[in-house]
Amino acid sequence: MNTRVRRGLIFIISFVFVLLIALTYRQAFSDEIASHPGNHRALIEEFSIERGKLLAADGTILARSEERNKIYHRVYPEGKVFASVTGYYSPTRGRFGLEASLSRWLAAKDYFRSFDDWRDSLMKRKRRGLDVKLTIRPDLQMKSWELLEGHRGAIVALDPRTGAVLALASRPSYDPNMIDEKWREIVSSDGLLLNRATQGLYPPGSTFKIVTTAGALDSGIATPDKMYDGAASLKVYGSQVTNFANKDVGKLSLAKAFAKSTNTIFAQVGLDLGAPRLVNAAKKFGLGKSPPFELPVAKSSIPSPGSMDKVMVAWTAVGQGKTLVTPLQMALISAAVANEGKVYRPFIVDTVGEENDLVYRSQRPRLWSDATTKETSKQITQMMEDVVLSGTGRAAALTGIMVAGKTGTAEFGKESAPHAWFIGFAPADDPKIAIAVFLEQGGLGGQAAAPIARQVFEKAVGSGIQ
């Protein structure tokens, strides 16, 4: 009988070994199973971390985590106003905006700096994410948000001396607190999730004349005093470039034409400059690439020189071609002029970590692109001052402080109202804030966008921007 007992043992033990092999397979080679959509482990793990706060420059809390039933929920005390900055973080809808791009710090998941971090992670102790302090100024952001009331549009304000983003508002927007409850509504409504400040692409209109002018002055084909004929319309190969309201402005210097935003003159400048130099000037200001930034940025674009005929070159120089820009890009152009021709890398993250235990501090300034020369930028600044003093941008003027700016009115269809632009900086002699105001179908830049810009400048100066 012992032989058979032995066989019985071998039989049972061999089954148990099959069990061991299958177990090894289940535990060690299980990536496919683990990635099944019904497996919420990764999510649960993520939502059991207390994420760090998002703070504005003055310490205002823009996003914090609140524990309910062992799961952390994200709360956005400022709601819609800062949604274009914070983005959202939801168990079911994922992450968006800075919540997505700064997750490495906010969740501090694989971030070990000390023995304590390592031990806490080993013991699965709850760890707090790192707080991130932004460069955003809540008073400017709030003001920008209020000024956009009733509009679809965006306002971007930068510190031209560093590239720090002071305000980044976009309307219409969504409430990041309601992302789960109102998801359907949010995605089905027109463009609520589109961050117009960084991802909306629009024709620049006459604000682009800054680029054309810079190209012309840098290449030496023109000086501010060079005279042009500002006829009501200019024939280019049987096609026509026309002035606003078909007005004949007579003979004007380039500087005067800039202040009055005369299309026919800038078309001539563009034709004199030629497609390659015009496109090159635009690229030096940053078109054709997206600036490195903490939020996703759409790439502003200009057609390649080879693809442009003369008509197109003329219209592009005026700002009405196929050029597409983001409000952030236009703010960078304005900042470049303010900053002696240098474009600094825009950034929104100031510091990461506790006040006396910083993990990261923004480097400032960091050159992104050499747009133009110091001399050219001085000349353009002069012209932009004239725009506000006596030209199309008078509505942006402030008493006691010199504002430099350029209006833009981008037509994109015969039927609808044009997009309104204003880009500029203040104070003109010592720039501390550069902005871009964009209003979708807002009307004339000088009438709709310039007054808004004035109020942003006013707020910035009033609250004593340094």
Place this chain on the structure above:
Amino acid sequence: MITTARRNTELWGLILVSLIFYAGTAIVRATQAGFFSFLPINAVTLLFAFLIAHLFLRYGAREADSLLFPICAYLATLGLIELRSLENPSAETQQLWFLIGISLIVLIGFFIRRPANLSEYKYIAGTIGILLLLSPIFFGAVRGGSKLWLIVGGYSFQPAELAKIFLVVFLAAYLSEKKEVLATGRRRFIGLYWPHIRHFGPLILTWFLSLAILVLERDLGSSLIFFSLFLILLYIATGRVAYVFVGIFLFLLGATSAYYLFSHVAVRVNVWLNPLPADISGSSYQVAQSLFSLAAGGLSGVGLGAGLLGRQISMPAVHTDFIFSALGEELGLAGSAAVVLGYVFFLAKGFQISLSAKNDFSKLLAAGLTTVIGVQVFVIIGGIIKLIPMTGVTLPFISYGGSSMISNFIIVGLLMAISRQNHEYSS
């Protein structure tokens, strides 16, 4: 001298198990409460219980096997640690059941000096076994889709757990007595010689019994365990492989009909074939979550007290049928393989006792008791890792449950009594 050395092995084994318990509970507490505490009250209680049991065995049952007790204490300890890690309120109760289990080992080791004599009670044992098995059909309460529970005066217990011991006693006694007649037959039928039908009577009854459990109590697991036990003992007793094949054929026949006749069987099989449909919230929820947790465990596990199964992820029966999934998640393959290897030792030890037994009844009894544990382990772990369809049975020594703990420790006690008797015969 040899026997003293043997009991020393047991002592060291039990001390080692106490240390494992201490380390395990300390890690669980450190993970959950966030601080490390050196206070080992529970571990000391357990060590104390071990020492008392050991002293009784040292002086009352010196010749009994010395590894079985530490091995099953090791397994039960892992269960205790895991229940604590699951923050399950049953953790304290389980420790009580464990202590009762230990005393059962001592009592049996002390008082059952001649387990061979149990064969005299074979028909009583058989009758009790059958009554226990069938009782839930008449008095049972349905839990988790199966009718396995008896509720007596506020306490509930699973009679199938105890029934298996009585049935092993009956089968071992009956087969050791009838093995010759069963092994050699005179009548020829479907190409084989068969003994007279009356010798088969009780065996056919057993076969019907396992089908009845399957059909009337919806207990797939117990049905499979009894049937395998029956076939293995039949083979060991008679040496006729043909019986095994006929038995397997009959079982497959029964199982296939059950698949087509009973929806609950069909559901289990379908979940087995497709455990991860796009929507796992239905019948495959437990098996899917179990597979996810094994995957999450990987090689080294997420750490004691840090698993999600049964806490952030709700999981019915995580402390009973699915405790192995929780162990696999927290301790990884390293830990789950350590559990399986614990059973391998247990099986080897049990069969070794069977081999050295001096009479056929004791051999069959030891082999049968060991087989019951072995098959149960295969059925539940195999179900959890999707090797076979999931059937709800407990993981011996580890799952929470009084009925299960008591019957399994009775099995250990009986095996130790047999080993002791072997030794007495040989000296």
